[in-house]
Amino acid sequence: MSLLNLKHIKKVFTEGNTNQIVALRDIDLSVEKGEFVAIMGESGAGKSTLLNIIATLDQPTSGTITLNQTDLSHLSEKDSSQFRREHLGFVFQSFNLLDTFNNRDNIFLPLVLSKAKHEFMIERIKPLSKALGIDNLLDRQPSEISGGQKQRIAIARALITQPDLLLADEPTGALDSGNSEKILQLFNHINHSGQTILMVTHSAEAASYAQRTLFIKDGIIYNELYRGDQNRSHYLEQIINSLAALQSREVTSQ
Amino acid sequence: MIQFKLAYHHLVKNKNQSLPFIFSNTIWVAVVYIFLAMLYDTNLKNISFGAIAVALMQLGLGFVILVSGLAIIYAEQTLSKQRTKELGLYSMLGLNKHNLRQVIGIENLLFYAISTGLGLIIGITFSKLSVMSLRVLLNFEHLHQTLTIKPIAIAAIIFAIIFLLLTLYDFWGLRHINPITLWHKASKAETVPKGHTFLAITGLIVLIMGYYISISSRASLSAFLQMMVAIMLVVAGTYLIFIIGSIVFLKLLKQNENYYYKPKNFIAVANMLFRMKQNGAGLATISLLCTATLVSIIASVSLVAGQNNLLNLWSQRDIQIVSTSPINLVQNEQITQFASKTNISLQSRRQMTVTMPTNGELKNNYFKANNSLKTEVAISSLDLQQYNHIEGTHYHLADDEILLYSPDNTYQGKEIIIHGHKYKVKPVTSFNTSFVYNHSTYKPIFIIAKSQAIAQKINPTPVLYVTSFNTVGTKSACKQFGEKLPNLLNADPASITSRFVIKDLFGSLFGGFLFIGVLISLVMICATAMIIYYKQVSEGYSDKANYAIMRQLGLSQQETRKAINSQVLTVFLLPIVGAVINLAFALPVLKNVLSVFSMYNINILISVSFICIALLITIYMLIYWATTAVYKQIIVS
Ligand SMILES: Nc1ncnc2c1ncn2[C@@H]1O[C@H](COP(=O)(O)OP(=O)(O)OP(=O)(O)O)[C@@H](O)[C@H]1O
Ligand SMILES: [Mg+2]
Numbered sequence: 001m002s003l004l005n006l007k008h009i010k011k012v013f014t015e016g017n018t019n020q021i022v023a024l025r026d027i028d029l030s031v032e033k034g035e036f037v038a039i040m041g042e043s044g045a046g047k048s049t050l051l052n053i054i055a056t057l058d059q060p061t062s063g064t065i066t067l068n069q070t071d072l073s074h075l076s077e078k079d080s081s082q083f084r085r086e087h088l089g090f091v092f093q094s095f096n097l098l099d100t101f102n103n104r105d106n107i108f109l110p111l112v113l114s115k116a117k118h119e120f121m122i123e124r125i126k127p128l129s130k131a132l133g134i135d136n137l138l139d140r141q142p143s144e145i146s147g148g149q150k151q152r153i154a155i156a157r158a159l160i161t162q163p164d165l166l167l168a169d170e171p172t173g174a175l176d177s178g179n180s181e182k183i184l185q186l187f188n189h190i191n192h193s194g195q196t197i198l199m200v201t202h203s204a205e206a207a208s209y210a211q212r213t214l215f216i217k218d219g220i221i222y223n224e225l226y227r228g229d230q231n232r233s234h235y236l237e238q239i240i241n242s243l244a245a246l247q248s249r250e251v252t253s254q
Numbered sequence: 255m256i257q258f259k260l261a262y263h264h265l266v267k268n269k270n271q272s273l274p275f276i277f278s279n280t281i282w283v284a285v286v287y288i289f290l291a292m293l294y295d296t297n298l299k300n301i302s303f304g305a306i307a308v309a310l311m312q313l314g315l316g317f318v319i320l321v322s323g324l325a326i327i328y329a330e331q332t333l334s335k336q337r338t339k340e341l342g343l344y345s346m347l348g349l350n351k352h353n354l355r356q357v358i359g360i361e362n363l364l365f366y367a368i369s370t371g372l373g374l375i376i377g378i379t380f381s382k383l384s385v386m387s388l389r390v391l392l393n394f395e396h397l398h399q400t401l402t403i404k405p406i407a408i409a410a411i412i413f414a415i416i417f418l419l420l421t422l423y424d425f426w427g428l429r430h431i432n433p434i435t436l437w438h439k440a441s442k443a444e445t446v447p448k449g450h451t452f453l454a455i456t457g458l459i460v461l462i463m464g465y466y467i468s469i470s471s472r473a474s475l476s477a478f479l480q481m482m483v484a485i486m487l488v489v490a491g492t493y494l495i496f497i498i499g500s501i502v503f504l505k506l507l508k509q510n511e512n513y514y515y516k517p518k519n520f521i522a523v524a525n526m527l528f529r530m531k532q533n534g535a536g537l538a539t540i541s542l543l544c545t546a547t548l549v550s551i552i553a554s555v556s557l558v559a560g561q562n563n564l565l566n567l568w569s570q571r572d573i574q575i576v577s578t579s580p581i582n583l584v585q586n587e588q589i590t591q592f593a594s595k596t597n598i599s600l601q602s603r604r605q606m607t608v609t610m611p612t613n614g615e616l617k618n619n620y621f622k623a624n625n626s627l628k629t630e631v632a633i634s635s636l637d638l639q640q641y642n643h644i645e646g647t648h649y650h651l652a653d654d655e656i657l658l659y660s661p662d663n664t665y666q667g668k669e670i671i672i673h674g675h676k677y678k679v680k681p682v683t684s685f686n687t688s689f690v691y692n693h694s695t696y697k698p699i700f701i702i703a704k705s706q707a708i709a710q711k712i713n714p715t716p717v718l719y720v721t722s723f724n725t726v727g728t729k730s731a732c733k734q735f736g737e738k739l740p741n742l743l744n745a746d747p748a749s750i751t752s753r754f755v756i757k758d759l760f761g762s763l764f765g766g767f768l769f770i771g772v773l774i775s776l777v778m779i780c781a782t783a784m785i786i787y788y789k790q791v792s793e794g795y796s797d798k799a800n801y802a803i804m805r806q807l808g809l810s811q812q813e814t815r816k817a818i819n820s821q822v823l824t825v826f827l828l829p830i831v832g833a834v835i836n837l838a839f840a841l842p843v844l845k846n847v848l849s850v851f852s853m854y855n856i857n858i859l860i861s862v863s864f865i866c867i868a869l870l871i872t873i874y875m876l877i878y879w880a881t882t883a884v885y886k887q888i889i890v891s
Contacts, residue, residue, distance in 0.1 A: 055806075057806060077810060077811055078810045078811070078812060081805070081808045081809060081810035081811075081813070082808065082810065083808075084806070084807065084808035085807070085808030086808075088808075090806060090807065096803045096806070098524075098800050098803060098804070099528065099800075100524040100525055100527070100528040100800060101524050105520070105524065108515065109520075109804070109807060110807050110808060112515050112516070112517055112520045113517050113804070113807065113808055113809055113813070114808075115516070115517060118511045118512070118515045121515070157807075
């Protein structure tokens with residue numbers, strides 16, 4: 001049984017009374033435990049929408065979605081909040097750290113919301129801050145650290161609850177290539193220690209770190225690439241080729 | 255001009271912050287204008303005791319200008335955080351320092367023009383409407399109001415100065431600009447002020463000095479300057495204490511890990527610490543406004559409630575004639591004839607002779623005659639036979655025993671020493687024909703001795719003849735009788751007291767004070783409500799993004815509400831507590847003022863204070879409840 005299952009997911013945004021935008025038409029997707037999956041597609045293809053539905057921040061118009069056998073399509077506001085806290089971790093493109101807390105308290109936030117004990121928080125942060133190399137950042141404010149450092153704090157915040165699934169929406173979008181590489185190696189590392197990751201990205205380079213890459217177009221999963229045993233540069237080449245094919249299709253169809 | 259466009263653009267784009275800021279400025283302009291209009295556009299000076307009313311209004315004006323200046327400067331800090339970020343962007347795009355100053359100047363000018371314009375319109379409308387309706391409600395026809403340019407101009411100038419200072423302060427903030435630091439400043443948490451222990455101690459000292467000056471200065475017009483200084487010190491002290499105090503308080507909460515790391519406290523404490531100075535300043539402003547509301551309403555209601563006290567002190571009979579020679583037969587005849595002419599009948603006539611009061615002070619049961627600033631009482635004496643006759647009592651006294659009547663039983667001693675003789679005191683609570691000689695402000699004390707000889711020994715002064723009676727007839731007839739009597743007998747008006755005449759006089763006299771008091775407290779409570787509203791709205795918009803992120807991380811709506819409640823409730827009571835403490839030190843001043851009018855009655859003052867505090871707390875909670883709903887609305891929407 002896979003960790004995450006999406007069946008016939010459709011999402012329609014209604015603007016005004018008449019104008020309907022079909023963001024997702026028919027998405028079928030399953031993710032196994034321990035997988036690292038990348039999602040690619042053009043701007044406006046519906047990647048964020050898909051991620052938001054998985055994150056229970058939004059509900060599908062139709063279709064079913066289960067995580068760990070829990071049906072997510074019809075959770076109440078209260079239940080979905082609790083579900084997010086307990087089962088999901090988020091990393092955002094714009095980090096979304098809170099200026100009101102120092103970095104340590106930013107990382108503690110999900111545990112505080114789950115009413116964890118302070119001793120427990122301290123226990124959890126120790127190995128995490130060592131692995132992410134953020135020990136000396138913890139007592140500073142988010143406004144006092146660099147973008148790459150912020151993203152590492154955000155990742156620590158996402159991982160401190162030991163979530164079933166880590167969701168990342170363009171986690172390297174605001175970073176230079178050096179910092180991006182560090183973050184992706186980090187993802188690779190935590191994935192190797194068992195963490196399931198679903199990552200939306202625009203960069204083929206970033207996607208090449210994943211074990212599988214999905215291409216979304218016209219509201220469906222248009223293509224899927226498995227890395228298998230290839231090395232990363234081979235896989236990267238494959239991804240770039242697929243993207244090119246995707247774009248040329250568009251040119252011919254126009 | 256590009257600078258104008260940028261300033262305008264910024265004002266409009268950040269309307270979530272700039273509108274509440276304009277809103278609060280408008281309130282301050284309106285409040286200041288209302289005070290000015292009362293001073294310059296009314297006949298306040300000319301009504302009785304107008305000079306005191308004018309002095310009090312001037313104190314009030316000084317107070318609101320001070321508080322509004324501080325409040326505006328603090329409110330602008332939130333706004334300028336956002337602005338700083340944009341200025342950083344502009345300077346990256348190539349605007350130089352001079353251009354940035356122009357942008358700031360233009361934006362502040364816009365704020366000034368809009369706030370002052372709106373504030374004046376609201377102020378004029380409010381003062382017109384309230385003077386009109388209060389005149390009807392309180393049945394007080396003596397106050398008139400016109401509309402002149404003077405208060406408008408003065409208000410405009412006062413706020414021009416405040417905004418000028420504000421602009422200079424903003425320029426100061428630009429002094430070492432560097433685009434990057436400007437950009438980062440916006441997301442920086444406020445830091446604990448440097449030397450905060452020193453500041454806290456300074457605040458405490460300043461506050462105590464203010465309290466001390468206000469308590470120790472005697473209430474009189476000459477103490478005006480002292481009172482103004484006291485007010486300034488208390489305002490400064492309150493701000494310092496609230497800012498530093500709330501920071502220390504929040505830091506302590508944060509250090510308590512078991513408290514801090516709970517969902518609702520975690521968010522609330524962090525939010526408040528993030529804008530700790532602004533938070534403290536806002537609380538101080540609210541506290542000072544509450545204080546002003548309390549003081550003005552308690553003072554005016556006490557005056558009105560105390561007026562019966564004064565009336566009874568002056569005379570418990572309808573007519574009381576005090577003279578140095580007895581009323582002769584001719585005068586007696588004139589009185590009777592005039593009574594029948596005005597269609598009233600005279601009843602229960604009483605006559606007594608007492609010794610003329612000697613002024614002095616009472617200390618440790620020891621009476622010392624003097625006429626100085628310390629003089630408090632006026633002692634006169636009579637013999638037991640007269641007292642028993644008037645009161646219908648059957649007291650017996652030994653040579654060294656006396657009965658003592660002091661209004662409101664202010665004399666508590668078991669004995670009294672006068673001219674070296676010690677007398678045992680039996681207090682009596684009733685003396686129907688007590689009076690205040692020449693309506694002086696000293697408290698009368700009547701000593702009833704066994705015989706006339708002892709009465710003379712106690713107070714060796716010439717005797718006064720006191721004739722009193724009640725009048726029965728229509729109210730207007732009784733009043734007319736009282737008004738004409740001094741003329742008829744060719745006597746000094748102060749020697750003849752008519753309750754009907756005095757009651758009318760007091761009505762118009764203290765009605766004026768009540769009027770002003772109610773008006774000021776109305777203005778103050780409205781300002782309090784508006785400032786609390788402003789605080790919640792501006793904080794709501796600055797917290798909105800944070801709550802949105804936390805919702806993504808799994809904060810449910812219910813938990814959001816809990817966090818908001820905790821944030822509001824943690825500090826909600828502090829302003830009221832501060833206001834009550836301030837009030838405790840304002841009450842002695844009030845007592846002095848009331849004493850000048852011989853209207854000080856501890857019971858009245860305390861009960862009025864309690865009622866007003868309870869009322870204020872109720873209104874305050876309603877305001878908080880309503881504005882918290884607005885805050886939640888902003889966060890959740
Ligand atoms: N709340 C909304 N209301 C209406 N339409 C929306 C809403 N959110 C997204 N859309 C539309 O749905 C489509 C998919 O948007 P989505 O944000 O998922 O794109 P994306 O793939 O994440 O793009 P990008 O790479 O630019 O982030 C777009 O056409 C967008 O305009
Ligand atoms: Mg997106």
